[in-house]
Amino acid sequence: MRVSIYLFREEVQDFGRLLREFPDGARLPEQRDVIDGVELDCEIWVMPQDPKPPMWAKYVSPIVSVSDLKNSTASVAVFLKVDDRFFAVCFGYAHSLLNGELLEPEFGLRVTANMADPLKVAAMQVRTLSENSRQQRSQTANKTRVAEFDLEVEKEWLRYLKADVTDGVDWASGVGGSQSLSLTTSQGLRDFPEILRALLSEFHSDSYKAKFPYIDNFVPIPKGDPVREKLWGELIAAVENPQGKKVGVACPDDLVGADVAYWKIFGDRKRREPIEELTFENVVAQLGDFGENREKLKIIPLNSADAPIRTKRNLCDYFVFEMDFNGETYALCLGQWFRIASDYVSEINKRVVEIEDVTGSLNLPPWKGGREGDYNKAACKAQGHIHLDARNFMIGGPHQKVEVCDFLTRGYDFVCVKKMEDSATMSHLFSQAAVSADLYSVNAVGQGANAIGYADHVRSLYRAKWGASDGVEANRRMVLAIATDKPGPIAQSLYFFSKVNLVQRAMDLRKSGFKVGIAKIDR
Structure with missing residues (x-):
């Protein structure tokens, strides 16, 4: 059972x-x-x-x-x-x-991690802790090790784990869980006191550290911790004045793939229109006095027949938020506060600093206003770069197009430009660069008029302007150019979850044969 x-x-x-x-x-x-x-x-x-x-x-x-x-x-x-x-x-x-x-928020996950055979994992689910919260569930036909799941478990919150139990456990064959524990057992309910006693012991054990050490990258803050009230106050301030804050809304795990027609917010006797699209702006527009009503406000998803898909939840379960306080980094996701492990923060900061800052050598002009496209054109005109913004390479069908970069320099720097608005924007920047580098490394063949290899296409553009690229191509570098008005080096200005993303993408870029640089554009 x-x-x-x-x-x-x-x-x-x-x-x-x-x-x-x-x-x-x-x-x-x-x-x-x-x-x-x-x-x-x-x-x-x-x-x-x-x-x-x-x-x-x-x-x-x-x-x-x-x-x-x-x-x-x-x-x-x-x-x-x-x-x-x-x-x-x-x-x-x-x-x-x-x-x-x-309820204990991670009872099922921690018991599963302690009891699991790390070579017989059946399914995993992860979620990013950022305002662009993304969740991904992966399972295999045959039970295997974590590496086979192709999930970025070190930079995301492990929400669910399912596996066979280790040898020596004769009262269960399989475990899986997040908040709840799914237990496969042949024991009857009369025997459950001893089973629950064993599960409680597993919940308090830290043997998982040897098998799944990244679970502690994000540590839930218990309800009794006095820092929680301060954190709630910071969230209220961010909702009321989101400018420059890392705050957003995201759908809970159990609604992924559900047929939601609209959401309804209620709980403070205020009449509200249904929300058809769950965005931060749409939610905030209906809040009123969020500080006074934070604990009262509920939200419920409904289908096209006006029937609830899930039971009501606290509205705060839908907020995602990141902040620094007293030297610690905190995040809110699914109504749960997390402290980001200090060792993990230190390791990420160290790896970001190791990425070469090419602000001085690239010497990009300041961004004085206007759209990104206007800035890229102006920078290319002033410094003589090859302008590639919005000039896509067709790699497959009509919807499979890739932007090589925003501009290419004579030194063979692929420069990708974005304003630092939120971690979602940064994620797009880093992903764009990683995809471009990967296609270059395999010289992927394009379609139609671009029926040549991706790398050959870039070489032809370089050759048409400056001649052969043989002397510089070996030093090719992907430069992530970020526009911000924040003072100091760009490595110090990035949001923590953007830093995590950057570290991962820098590894991908190096695997594709590119050097990696970051550059600050003054705004």
Whole structure:
């Protein structure tokens, strides 16, 4: 049997706090007594459902009779107390009965990491902690090691892990989890106190460090930590005045791929129009006094039939935010605050500083205003570079086009230019450079009028202006030119998650045979 197990935080002292609150008029769960002879410190709650027509019935009923078809799903949550800690063992959709605000945020992940055989990993899911939050789930047909998943686990928050257990565990065969733990076991519920005791021991263990050391790159901050109130205050200030702040909104994990028609914000008695596109600007436009109502505001996704797709969540679960405070770097994602491990921050900063700063030698003109395209044209005219901005190389079909760079210098510098607005913009810049370098390294053949190799195309442009490139091509360099009004070197101005991205892309660029440089453009 596969069961879902949740652990409540230490502050929970009795069964009375385990169920969530239900609105007036809602159907309430029913408590059931255990049968005679069962000696478990537990409570059992069921949520029966009346049979009702499926959602699609009204669409097919005009052509076929389906009135006899009804759906019904019953759920049960078994709450158990073991060693003064409370667990929920859930079947069906019983997780919707739980008081989610009192659950341990990484119980399933850490237990899985401790119990997992690192050579028999079945699935992983990661998420970036930035305002351009991206999540990616990968699984393999055959269980294998982490390296086979092609995920950037060191720079992203590991949200989910699934694997076979290590040798020596005879009460479970497979584990997987994030907040909850999915456990495959042949043991009955009467044996669960001992199983839960073993899981609690695994939760407190740090044996995962040898197998999955990057889990600690992002450390959740527990509810009782006094720094949380300061961090919430900083988020409120950023929402009210986002200029220059690293703040945005992103969809929670469990909505990836869901058919969301719109979102609705509520909770403070204010009438609001539905939000069709989930953007930071659209959300902020509806907030009102966010500081006063932060804990009241909820958000719920609905489908085209106006039916909720998920239960309501705190609006703060949708915010992503990054800030520095008292020498530490913090991030908010899915309503959870994280402290970025100081060793990880130091390592990333060290690797960024090692990237050559070519601001002085390239001597790019200041960006005095206007659009990026105007700046690139002006820079090429003033310094004699080959202008390549928006001059795409067709690598495949009509939608597969690649910009080589914004301009090419006589010294064979591929210069890619962007204003430093947010980490999403920086991510686009770094990805553009990495793709271009990769295509150059394999001399990918283009299409149509560009039916020559990518590198040959660049060489022909260079040759037409300056002659043969033989003397300089071996020193080819990809330069990431970033325009900012922040003082100091560009390495000190970048957002932390942009630095993480830069370090990874610099490795990719070097693998493609390019040197790497960064340059500051004064604004």
